[in-house]
Amino acid sequence: MARIPRFVFAGALGFIFNLGLVRADETCSSPYLARIEGQEEFVYVWTLGVEGLGDGADKLVTVDVKPDSPTYGKVVNSSSVDGRNEAHHGGFTDDRRQLWLAGLDTSRVFSRVFIFDVYTDAAKPRYVKTIDNFEKTTGGAIGPHGAYALPGRVFIPCLSNSKDKGGRTALVEYGNDGNYIATHWLPTKDDARGAANANFADGYGYDARVLPRKNALLTSSFTGLNNYMRDFGKLTADPEAMKHFGGTMVMWDFHARQPKKVFQVPGAPLEIRWAWGDKHNYAFTATALTSKLWLVYADDRGDWQAKEIATIGDVKGGVLPVDISLSADDKTLFVDCFGDGKCRVFDVSDPQKPKQIYEKNIGKQVNMVSQSWDGKRLYFTSSLLANWDKKGADNEQFLRGYTWDGKELKPAFDLDFTALKLGRPHHMLFGSTKLGAPRTTVASN
Secondary structure (H helix, E strand, O other), X not given: OOOOOOEEOHHHHOOOOOOOOOOOOEOOOOOOOOOEOOOOOEEEEEEEOOOOOOOOOOEEEEEEOOOOOOOOOEEEEEEEOOOOOOEEEEEEOOOOOEEEEEXXXXXXXXXXXXXXXXXXXXXXXXXXXXXXXXXXHHOOEEEEOOOXXXXXXXXXXXXXXXXXXXXXXXXXXXXXXXXXXXEEEOOEOOOHHHHHHXXXXXXXXXXXXXXXXXXXXXXXXXXXXXHHOOOHHHHHOOOOHHHOEOOEEEEEEOOOOEEEEEEEOOOOEOOOEEOOOOOOOEEEEEEOOOOEEEEEEEOOOOOEEEEXXXXXXXXXXXXXEEEEEEOOOOOEEEEEEOOOOEEEEEEOOOOOOOEEEEEEEOOOOOXXXXXXXXXXXXXXXXXXXXXXXXXXXXXXXXXXXXXXXXXXXXXXXXXXXXXXXXXXXXXXXXEOOOEOOOOOOOEEO
């Protein structure tokens, strides 16, 4: 394993941004990411290819969201990659010059990452290169979930491994130049790093997010390739397969890249959203299989704890919460529920006691939600996984934009990706020609 230089983060002493001065960008972005100044101009949509629909390939789709543009709410560019790779999540490098897009699986190799230049012409991202030796280079980590900006490098949390294609997995680091740096395997009960929490450490992974000023890296857990590439109906009907989902979150010493504490969070905790306030030492997640909201927080002694704080919906009704978005003022949490197609909105101004204040049916299925920094716009996509999406008439595939006035979601535009022959839209990221500094600074030695 490559040696990791020790970083000394000025962000550990506190964020340098002021919420009142920052008007845009996506609320779930990395604090190390160059921020958008003003409103987002484009929404980039990483899309799963569908055999027989258009060219059948995964693609990066660019949608114009400039309010006064004659092409507002329209596709202005589409760039296909090689084949179908179970397109999943993506992320920018810290300078926001490149967009890294992850594929969970292909017929030829387990995992690939596609890199686009989004700086030269933000409206027309240009394909740069493919990392197609991911499994070999990382020592068997597969199923790259996405990309998260760190200073000068990209963090890639994975979902599986090439040995047994189960849930044991790793965090992987690459430089912005696309060169491999290191692999950090998640702790298990058989791993000395997880010995203090031997009953809970399952080695599963999903999301990875950093709170710099607390030197805190938090990871969540999902399932392995054997499950996420399987037909959803067959999977849920298989009791043995349903046992193989993650039920842990891990708090790491971020600088040392070493796990410190493992929390039992049953039911596949997925997306992690740290609060942005400079005294708000907590993060939210939602558990897909148990339909609960959880809070990971620092208690009065500064020790990290995890606590179930709310029920999202009736798990027997197949609610299946899959994505969350926390407003920049840390007061409102949007929760997408794939099964019933609803977005539920919670008042989380008291993070220990969330209260649902609103819900909106977005479609027959809904997956991702991306919220603008000023809280006035939200975007939703429909596709979860190719083999998990609904069938027949319920298989709606869309990008839908809404405005939010604090009380109601109102439709702004609607794109039917099936009719446009663009495939299954999954992850969204914001693009712009106007970039500023990151929300936290870094120095290294």
